[in-house]
Amino acid sequence: MFDGVVLVNKPESMSSFEVVKFFKRYLKKKVRIGHAGTLDPMATGLLPLCLGRATKLTQFIMVGLKEYRGQMVLGKRTDTYDREGEVIEERPVSSDLTIEDLRRATKNFLGKIKQVPPPFSAAKHKGTPLYVFARKGIKVEKEPKEIFIKDFEIVRFHGGNLVDFRIVCSKGTYVRSIVDDFGKIINTGAFLNRLLRTKVGPFTLDEAYDLEEIKGYLEEGRISEIMLDQEYVLSHIPSVEIDRYTASDVVRGILLDIHTIEGLLKKQNINVDPIIPYLRLKVEPNGSEAFTVAVANWPPCLGDERVKMAKVFVTPMNKESRIERRVEK
Incomplete structure (x- = not known):
């Protein structure tokens, strides 16, 4: 599976689009690829590249400073x-x-x-x-x-x-x-x-790989070894923890009351970032590490009574959501 984020140290005189073409040339299968934040050809340094389903995370990466x-x-x-x-x-x-x-x-x-x-x-x-x-x-x-x-x-x-x-x-x-x-x-x-x-956002240049290094991983079919997972990619977005029943509601598309989220933020002493217009909703299954169920638009627009989701990451499957299976086992 080619679903994740790779951090590239972009060289000078190469456009961001050319970096994407470089990846496509060495991948052995057709994969959707996008970058999070264009760098001019003259500029160098950190260029996050999103592969596969991780392209849906691009908007959240780009809101980081x-x-x-x-x-x-x-x-x-x-x-x-x-x-x-x-x-x-x-x-x-x-x-x-x-x-x-x-x-x-x-x-x-x-x-x-x-x-x-x-x-x-x-x-x-x-x-x-x-x-x-x-x-x-x-x-x-x-x-x-x-x-x-x-x-x-x-x-x-x-x-x-x-x-x-x-x-x-x-x-x-x-x-x-x-x-x-x-x-x-x-x-x-x-x-x-x-x-x-x-x-x-949460990424630094020290974590990035030069294109020659990446070429080796691509040619050997080991690119997944240097991909970052979803939780780390979203770690710069403030988060609030919800219980598994609320998480199941989110997965089913039920909109949450704004006052419910405000109460959780206060109870958990969470400070939202005024620059980042999102809030992660996380759930911690029994015996497992907490993970992000959805990213909500936050703060809400004036007059809104329900929290609107920018992205739900766990979708219903066979009338039983993945979130329920993960939190109950």
């Missing part, structure tokens, strides 16, 4: 906001500029902010990626979207024009846009020179 380490070049702006674009503006970098000045400027980006997708990006306008319009010289005005920046740290100012940084942000954040905006605030201009993704 992401950490990047990068380098920006001051004094120039490019049309793509990174080193691969054409220089559109040059400004002098003052010799009086200090690392303290740069660190003060990062405070403008912390918390919830609005961001407009860069013109050279896969964000779509009327079904067409923005980069298609940009290559034709057509300017498209996109509405800004809300993103969240948890941390933005200037790690090192090399002097001159190189700056190393670390940023922790929500999904949908274009780091090169952050760099371009940062350059405007410090009045020098800036573009992204390097970008390494080090974390996605």
Whole structure:
């Protein structure tokens, strides 16, 4: 069975789609594959790849915060906001500029902010990626979207024009846009020179495998040995424990009362994450390890009285649900 998540250390100059094609080339059977969070070809680092039924977990992986380490070049702006674009503006970098000045400027980006997708990006306008319009010289005005920046740290100012940084942000954040905006605030201009993704949700780059390593597992038919299971993949989503009778109701499609879940959260002293719009419902069978029955949309929308499920993982089978068999044996 090829159902699980593999963590890939994506090399430079390879697109996320090309990584998917790499897997398909070496798998000996047709398997559905998707990635959780696109990395530009220039970017390197952690790329979670979902195989088989695990592709249904992609939306939950992507809501986790992401950490990047990068380098920006001051004094120039490019049309793509990174080193691969054409220089559109040059400004002098003052010799009086200090690392303290740069660190003060990062405070403008912390918390919830609005961001407009860069013109050279896969964000779509009327079904067409923005980069298609940009290559034709057509300017498209996109509405800004809300993103969240948890941390933005200037790690090192090399002097001159190189700056190393670390940023922790929500999904949908274009780091090169952050760099371009940062350059405007410090009045020098800036573009992204390097970008390494080090974390996605619960995953870290240390857990990822290089493509050559993965190739060996694929050729030997041992890829399942490095796949992550569902519980670990979902571990960044807050969870509340429910009893087996409530779990059986969830499996049967019976919607739970919101006040029931609120009561359990309070009783179990569970703090929900304001950034993650989900809540895991877990059940602990007798003598077995607790596992996730479903992921609910949380917090509920204003006016809702019942909890809506984003995904139920255990489905009824032969008039007796798998959940009942697991919790009663």
